[in-house]
Amino acid sequence: MIMEKKLLVGSDDYGRDLTGVQNLKKKHKRLEAELGSHEPAIQAVQEAGEKLMDVSNLGVPEIEQRLKALNQAWAELKQLAATRGQKLDESLTYQQFLAKVEEEEAWISEKQQLLSVEDYGDTMAAVQGLLKKHDAFETDFQAHRDRCKNISDDGMKLVSDGNHHSDSINQRCQQLQTKLDHLAALAGRRKAKLVDNSAYLQFMWKADVVESWIADKETHVKSEEFGRDLSSVQTLLTKQETFDAGEFLDFIIL
Numbered sequence: 001m002i003m004e005k006k007l008l009v010g011s012d013d014y015g016r017d018l019t020g021v022q023n024l025k026k027k028h029k030r031l032e033a034e035l036g037s038h039e040p041a042i043q044a045v046q047e048a049g050e051k052l053m054d055v056s057n058l059g060v061p062e063i064e065q066r067l068k069a070l071n072q073a074w075a076e077l078k079q080l081a082a083t084r085g086q087k088l089d090e091s092l093t094y095q096q097f098l099a100k101v102e103e104e105e106a107w108i109s110e111k112q113q114l115l116s117v118e119d120y121g122d123t124m125a126a127v128q129g130l131l132k133k134h135d136a137f138e139t140d141f142q143a144h145r146d147r148c149k150n151i152s153d154d155g156m157k158l159v160s161d162g163n164h165h166s167d168s169i170n171q172r173c174q175q176l177q178t179k180l181d182h183l184a185a186l187a188g189r190r191k192a193k194l195v196d197n198s199a200y201l202q203f204m205w206k207a208d209v210v211e212s213w214i215a216d217k218e219t220h221v222k223s224e225e226f227g228r229d230l231s232s233v234q235t236l237l238t239k240q241e242t243f244d245a246g247e248f249l250d251f252i253i254l
Contacts, residue, residue: 002073005031009080014091014164018099021091028081028088035081042074087164094165097158100151101172107144108179111137115186120197124205127198134191141187148176 008031015021049067053060114137121127152173159166 002070002077005035006073006077006080009077009084011084014087015095018092018095021088021095025088025092028085032081032085035078042070045070090158090163090165093158094163094169097151097155097169098172100154101176104144104148104151104176105179108183111141112183112186115183115190120190120193121201124198124201127194127201131194131198134187134194138187138191141183145180148180152176 009028013024015024046067049063053063119130121130155169155173159169163169
């Protein structure tokens with residue numbers, strides 16, 4: 001029985017996903033219960049062997065050797081079981097850590113696709129709407145950055161505690177940070193392009209206003225009416241002064 005159980009607890013299969021680890025832990029709990037139920041039988045054999053050696057001189061070396069081998073095998077089995085139980089606990093914690101990492105990576109992947117869209121708005125209203133959405137994203141992004149930092153801190157705690165998945169934990173933490181940095185770069189690039197596009201559309205709007213103003217004033221300055229008498233000339237001069245003042249004020253506003 002001991003040799004059979006040693007093969008089971010010596011397995012290096014600690015589960016490939018959260019469900020797998022949970023199933024292995026259930027099996028291990030049953031094994032631990034089975035070992036606990038066999039403890040009295042092992043003790044009884046040991047006691048019987050010791051009594052036999054006390055009352056008889058026959059086969060004492062062999063009995064002593066068998067008891068020693070039994071004690072050693074039983075101790076090794078319990079140690080292997082304890083080690084496997086610990087590693088299964090570590091694997092469960094590792095899989096829970098992975099689930100959080102993968103959740104954040106899925107969010108990052110989704111946002112990467114959105115940030116890669118080459119739509120920066122073709123009107124001022126559209127640009128303003130996109131800038132508001134981007135501001136909301138940046139707020140959400142900061143929350144996820146904080147969450148990723150907490151996940152990475154938890155991962156480093158697992159490493160310092162000696163989790164046997166330490167190499168993988170370190171790798172996943174580095175990958176997560178790399179993906180965050182890439183997303184931040186994409187976000188910065190899109191924000192810059194939105195701001196540039198906003199400035200461009202504002203410039204184009206102002207240029208249109210100026211061109212419209214010029215076209216309107218051209219009609220006035222091309223007039224061939226210069227006045228027929230003093231009164232009409234004075235009236236036209238007053239209009240010209242108003243026009244000149246308006247020209248100056250209009251360009252100040254622009």
